[in-house]
Amino acid sequence: xxxxxxxxxxxxxxxxxxxxxxxxxxxxxxxxxxxxxxxxxxxxxxxxxxxxxxxxxxxxxxxxxxxxxxxxxxxxxxxxxxxxxxxxxxxxxxxxxxxxxxxxxxxxxxxxxxxxxxxxxxxxxxxxxxxxxxxxxxxxxxxxxxxxxxxxxxxxxxxxxxxxxxxxxxxxxxxxxxxxxxxxxxxxxxxxxxxxxxxxxxxxxxxxxxxxxxxxxxxxxxxxxxxxxxxxxxxxxxxxxxxxxxxxxxxxxxxxxxxxxxxxxxxxxxxxxxxxxxxxxxxxxxxxxxxxxxxxxxxxxxxxxxxxxxxxxxxxxxxxxxxxxxxxxxxxxxxxxxxxxxxxxxxxxxxxxxxxxxxxxxxxxxxxxxxxxxxxxxxxxxxxxxxxxxxxxx
Amino acid sequence: xxxxxxxxxxxxxxxxxxxxxxxxxxxxxxxxxxxxxxxxxxxxxxxxxxxxxxxxxxxxxxxxxxxxxxxxxxxxxxxxxxxxxxxxxxxxxxxxxxxxxxxxxxxxxxxxxxxxxxxxxxxxxxxxxxxxxxxxxxxxxxxxxxxxxxxxxxxxxxxxxxxxxxxxxxxxxxxxxxxxxxxxxxxxxxxxxxxxxxxxxxxxxxxxxxxxxxxxxxxxxxxxxxxxxxxxxxxxxxxxxxxxxxxxxxxxxxxxxxxxxxxxxxxxxxxxxxxxxxxxxxxxxxxxxxxxxxxxxx
Numbered sequence: 201x202x203x204x205x206x207x208x209x210x211x212x213x214x215x216x217x218x219x220x221x222x223x224x225x226x227x228x229x230x231x232x233x234x235x236x237x238x239x240x241x242x243x244x245x246x247x248x249x250x251x252x253x254x255x256x257x258x259x260x261x262x263x264x265x266x267x268x269x270x271x272x273x274x275x276x277x278x279x280x281x282x283x284x285x286x287x288x289x290x291x292x293x294x295x296x297x298x299x300x301x302x303x304x305x306x307x308x309x310x311x312x313x314x315x316x317x318x319x320x321x322x323x324x325x326x327x328x329x330x331x332x333x334x335x336x337x338x339x340x341x342x343x344x345x346x347x348x349x350x351x352x353x354x355x356x357x358x359x360x361x362x363x364x365x366x367x368x369x370x371x372x373x374x375x376x377x378x379x380x381x382x383x384x385x386x387x388x389x390x391x392x393x394x395x396x397x398x399x400x401x402x403x404x405x406x407x408x409x410x411x412x413x414x415x416x417x418x419x420x421x422x423x424x425x426x427x428x429x430x431x432x433x434x435x436x437x438x439x440x441x442x443x444x445x446x447x448x449x450x451x452x453x454x455x456x457x458x459x460x461x462x463x464x465x466x467x468x469x470x471x472x473x474x475x476x477x478x479x480x481x482x483x484x485x486x487x488x489x490x491x492x493x494x495x496x497x498x499x500x501x502x503x504x505x506x507x508x509x510x511x512x513x514x515x516x517x518x519x520x521x522x523x524x525x526x527x528x529x530x531x532x533x534x535x536x537x538x539x540x541x542x543x544x545x546x547x548x549x550x551x552x553x554x555x556x557x558x559x560x561x562x563x564x565x566x567x568x569x570x571x572x573x574x575x576x577x578x579x580x581x582x583x584x585x586x587x588x589x590x591x592x593x594x
Numbered sequence: 595x596x597x598x599x600x601x602x603x604x605x606x607x608x609x610x611x612x613x614x615x616x617x618x619x620x621x622x623x624x625x626x627x628x629x630x631x632x633x634x635x636x637x638x639x640x641x642x643x644x645x646x647x648x649x650x651x652x653x654x655x656x657x658x659x660x661x662x663x664x665x666x667x668x669x670x671x672x673x674x675x676x677x678x679x680x681x682x683x684x685x686x687x688x689x690x691x692x693x694x695x696x697x698x699x700x701x702x703x704x705x706x707x708x709x710x711x712x713x714x715x716x717x718x719x720x721x722x723x724x725x726x727x728x729x730x731x732x733x734x735x736x737x738x739x740x741x742x743x744x745x746x747x748x749x750x751x752x753x754x755x756x757x758x759x760x761x762x763x764x765x766x767x768x769x770x771x772x773x774x775x776x777x778x779x780x781x782x783x784x785x786x787x788x789x790x791x792x793x794x795x796x797x798x799x800x801x802x803x804x805x806x807x808x809x810x811x812x813x814x815x816x817x818x819x820x821x822x823x824x825x826x827x828x829x830x831x832x833x834x835x836x837x838x839x840x841x842x843x844x845x846x847x848x849x850x851x852x853x854x855x856x857x858x859x860x861x862x863x864x865x866x867x868x869x870x871x872x873x874x875x876x877x878x879x880x881x882x883x884x885x886x887x888x889x890x891x892x
Binding site for chain 1: 610612613642643644646648658659662663664665666667668669672675676677678679680681682683684685686687704705707708712868871872875876
């Protein structure tokens with residue numbers, strides 16, 4: 201049974217255009233709208249609702265849901281499915297994300313498009329399963345071994361859970377890299393109003409399939425059909441290209457080149473610069489009241505919500521506070537933060553961890569302004585009043 | 595089409611140019627298993643454009659690289675989980691997993707168990723050489739009692755894993771074990787496994803003279819290969835002796851490896867069942883809106 205993308209059927213299954221929806225479920229909706237046809241998952245709080253939603257809805261649109269034996273199997277299966285031609289997705293939380301790290305690196309090395317939703321909870325280890333945190337932000341970037349570039353988005357609202365899952369698929373297909381949707385237990389378990397975007401506004405991106413003659417096709421090199429594009433065309437299994445895919449260092453043909461320094465350098469430089477070269481197109485931020493600001497919050501995900509309230513209260517006290525919200529966290533929008541650091545006197549970084557994105561922000565600020573971390577851990581969001589203290593407002 | 599009669603012709607048709615020489619040592623059994631598999635594919639007349647070879651890590655997992663077909667060389671132990679996804683995305687593809695005893699019965703045991711239980715449509719060819727060969731001869735979960743490995747220098751005290759009995763207990767559709775020393779039965783067996791819907795396993799006992807034979811004093815390559823003749827017994831004979839044999843006969847076969855077909859069933863594969871589920875949902879949807887999900891009895 202092969203999956204056929206049928207937008208009418210998908211919208212029929214999703215139901216009303218405007219709904220009051222759970223954050224995790226919004227990721228399911230986003231996946232279905234993007235055309236996901238395979239989901240492999242394993243139950244884990246607070247991400248289980250994504251699996252449950254997929255189990256309920258995916259077969260109704262003709263896709264395949266399998267509850268795998270663990271998170272290692274889940275990510276393995278979605279990578280396999282991607283090579284079989286599917287848009288594929290999994291969802292997990294901290295402990296499962298840790299288990300996925302090896303195959304996350306495999307997906308990067310083999311340039312496999314797929315989407316991983318991480319509904320973050322507190323850690324280390326089992327931590328507080330039902331409570332939100334932002335402790336895996338660095339793990340998405342540096343959690344797997346070796347040199348790599350990561351793409352990660354951080355939704356702050358339920359609508360963004362839906363929109364960013366679609367966007368995650370688009371970026372994943374475009375760059376042939378796994379994409380992490382770094383939501384958390386707060387946003388994942390939040391219910392809010394969502395609007396299902398119209399078909400014409402979706403602008404779905406699908407990976408560029410290999411089309412050139414089979415004897416001329418080179419699977420792991422710059423695109424052979426697009427100019428100045430380091431993302432190779434995709435030879436879906438079963439289309440006759442007979443591609444060998446390996447996590448070992450491989451040459452352009454895909455064959456192991458484990459003892460060749462030049463091949464490794466060339467490969468890893470290509471799979472990282474295909475993203476960094478395009479970093480200007482990979483910027484998604486929201487700028488709130490930054491024009492006249494001399495203090496700025498720089499934050500993302502759930503933490504941006506109390507920060508926005510704190511900003512408004514501080515403004516009513518005459519403080520010129522703004523907010524920069526990172527929607528794409530990786531690749532890190534270095535230029536924007538660097539520019540902001542030259543404008544403001546102080547950057548405050550509210551995070552639900554003991555300082556993760558704080559570090560690249562400090563690096564980008566490069567001493568041009570003070571950067572202060574506003575950490576909160578233990579599974580509770582910052583209160584606006586707690587953040588106001590950092591602004592000197594009582 | 596040329597009729598394939600010799601191994602040379604077979605290699606020309608199925609193997610990839612530019613990947614030679616292989617990584618395999620002298621006297622290794624892996625090339626032989628590949629040859630048997632290719633003969634089985636040739637007899638079935640499978641389209642190599644629609645056949646995907648998946649593997650994990652280890653010597654046996656390098657086999658897909660030599661075959662001129664789509665191949666996914668994955669992470670250690672996980673090949674079966676990757677293969678599950680490939681098959682789900684495109685059930686028209688034939689899926690063959692090459693794996694070793696460490697890859698499949700050790701680190702990948704859980705994926706093996708659940709793919710067999712789900713009866714996922716794929717054929718797993720596990721090459722069992724009793725050792726972690728690629729990394730230099732560490733103890734495998736299949737290593738016989740008292741055998742020597744670099745990480746069991748004073749002899750193995752752990753009971754070995756019988757992967758065929760495990761697969762049988764899980765209800766896999768087809769389970770067989772052979773040695774590389776018996777050419778004809780394995781080719782037929784691999785052919786039966788490939789043609790089977792659902793999950794099929796063929797285990798090959800294969801020599802690793804470098805990492806296992808040398809350390810366990812099994813003699814030169816020829817003697818090592820002969821070890822498999824002298825230490826295996828057909829499953830039918832084995833069961834007859836265990837059930838009805840004399841104490842002396844039982845003692846003789848006690849430490850031998852039963853070979854042959856362990857299980858041959860016709861249960862529907864996972865994806866056949868999944869397709870039925872989707873059909874059911876579509877029909878229900880078309881008939882009338884149902885408020886509550888009807889519970890289908892198992």
